[in-house]
Amino acid sequence: EAQVTQNPRYLITVTGKKLTVTCSQNMNHEYMSWYRQDPGLGLRQIYYSMNVEVTDKGDVPEGYKVSRKEKRNFPLILESPSPNQTSLYFCASSLSGRARNEQFFGPGTRLTVL
Amino acid sequence: AQTVTQSQPEMSVQEAETVTLSCTYDTSESDYYLFWYKQPPSRQMILVIRQEAYKQQNATENRFSVNFQKAAKSFSLKISDSQLGDAAMYFCAYRSYDNDMRFGAGTRLTVKP
Numbered sequence: 001e002a003q004v005t006q007n008p009r010y011l012i013t014v015t016g017k018k019l020t021v022t023c024s025q026n027m028n029h030e031y032m033s034w035y036r037q038d039p040g041l042g043l044r045q046i047y048y049s050m051n052v053e054v055t056d057k058g059d060v061p062e063g064y065k066v067s068r069k070e071k072r073n074f075p076l077i078l079e080s081p082s083p084n085q086t087s088l089y090f091c092a093s094s095l096s097g098r099a100r101n102e103q104f105f106g107p108g109t110r111l112t113v114l
Numbered sequence: 115a116q117t118v119t120q121s122q123p124e125m126s127v128q129e130a131e132t133v134t135l136s137c138t139y140d141t142s143e144s145d146y147y148l149f150w151y152k153q154p155p156s157r158q159m160i161l162v163i164r165q166e167a168y169k170q171q172n173a174t175e176n177r178f179s180v181n182f183q184k185a186a187k188s189f190s191l192k193i194s195d196s197q198l199g200d201a202a203m204y205f206c207a208y209r210s211y212d213n214d215m216r217f218g219a220g221t222r223l224t225v226k227p
Contacts, residue, residue, distance in 0.1 A: 033215070042118070042205055042217035043159075050213070058215070090159060099147045099209045100166065105159035 002027045004106035006091050012112045013081055021076045021109050023091030029104075031097040032074040033058070034066065036087040037108075043090065049074055050097045081113040116141045118208050120218035127196045128226050134181075135191045135221045137206030144168075148182070148189045149207040152200075153220070162204070165189065193223075201225045 004025045013019055025032065033048035035058075045058030049068040063085055065077040074093075078085060089109045094101040118139045127133035139148070150162040165173045165182050172180050177197075181190045193200055206218040 031213075035215075035217075040219050042120075042219045043207075044217070045215050048213060048215075056213075088157065092159075097213050099211050099213070100164070102161050102164070103215075108157045 006106040025093040029093035031094045035090045118218040126224040137189045151205045153203040
């Protein structure tokens with residue numbers, strides 16, 4: 001089944017403890033992206049990747065890191081999480097970075113930073 | 115910077131009736147794409163419909179259709195014959211050709227039986 005998977009689905013952590021949220025897609029998509037969803041703000045793009053080893057900042061990259069060493073994986077790294085990073089995170093992928101391509105979203109990761 | 119505005123935080127509709135969700139956006143680009151996504155309580159993001167800015171014809175997908183007014187920068191979603199399963203949060207989104215992706219704040223749709 002074609003899908004985007006994220007792990008973990010739920011995470012509660014404490015300020016300053018490094019964490020990684022994994023994202024994997026099995027559709028051989030070139031483009032992958034991370035978003036955070038907050039009430040009243042919709043989804044905001046954190047980082048995106050046009051292909052392996054190519055990443056770019058989105059709207060809200062501060063406090064996050066990403067890497068794209070393999071086509072299928074695009075992990076989101078929080079080196080020193082803070083409470084303002086408590087949010088719902090989505091990973092998405094599309095065939096390419098062309099605007100017309102549909103983005104397929106993962107199930108989301110609910111992160112709470114205490 | 116491009117912005118997407120959904121002015122209706124909440125809407126409700128009677129089952130089998132029609133409802134229209136509003137969306138406006140701001141951009142200086144001439145070519146771009148617009149999308150409506152549905153997010154049910156499961157939180158899964160589901161693409162409902164997409165519109166290419168250079169196409170004047172409004173997109174339609176079964177009971178879902180859009181009213182795209184490029185000059186007014188308006189992109190509303192019409193849901194006909196509303197069903198209980200249509201209850202969800204709906205997000206309007208804009209994507210430019212250089213991958214600037216923007217979402218509105220969302221409209222929560224309630225469907226009354």
